[in-house]
Amino acid sequence: MVETIYRCVFLDRDGVINKYLENDYVKNIHEFEVLESFVDFWEKHKKYYKFIVITNQSGINKGIVNYRFFVDLSMYLVNRFNLSALYFCPHKEEENCRCRKPKNWMLKKAIERFSVDVENSYFIGDSLVDFLCADSMKIKFILTLTGKTKKEDVEKWIKKPFKIVENLSLLMLPT
Ligand SMILES: [Mg+2]
Known part of the structure; x- marks a missing residue:
């Protein structure tokens, strides 16, 4: 029996799909602005990859982000971008959970569940924790430099990303 495996694009949310808010959380729909460059990227790749979001959302357990709002927004994203899944970690850093990135628990779960072709998949993020x-x-x-990380920050990273792009409309993955 041949097992089908899928190419995936894993995505962080804030600063990748939607506009990055410096030191703030998306608390209402007005603060959630989808980046056109992401839409452009998604349009070009949706036929060829599964899309899965993997996001840290500590604003939930800090009581800053309303859980119901977060779920509604997530469902909207799942539908609009035909996401195969959206994994989120609601915990604060000090809760020392197993899921918060840079830990790979959510990513691992997704890889197992969707039989991901690791070799031909990509993770797009805007921060060092995503990279790790x-x-x-x-x-x-x-x-993507649309979020938390500036180009000069990367010079301090010990390992370098596979690719760095100003925004996602400039990115073309193998189709
Ligand atoms: Mg981010």
Whole structure:
């Protein structure tokens, strides 16, 4: 029996799909602005990859982000971008959970559940924690500069991402 395996694009949310808010959380729909460059990227790749979001959302357990709002927004994203799944960690850093990135628990679960072709999949994120998470599972990491990380920050990183792009409309993955 041949097992089908799927190519995936794993995505962080804030600063990748939607506009990055400096030191703030998305608390209402007005603060959630989808990046056109992401839509452009998604349009070009949706036929060829499964899309899975993997996001840290400590604003939930801090009591800053309303859980119901978060779930509604997530369902909207799942539908709009035909996501195969959206994994989130609601915990605060000090809760020392097993899921919060850079830990790879969520990514690992997704890889198992969707029989992911690790070799031909990508993780797109805007921060070092995304990179560390992806790298720990040997998934190629693409850094978008639309979020938390500035180009000069990367000089301090010990390992370098597979690719760095100004925004996702400039990214073309193998189809
Ligand atoms: Mg982010």
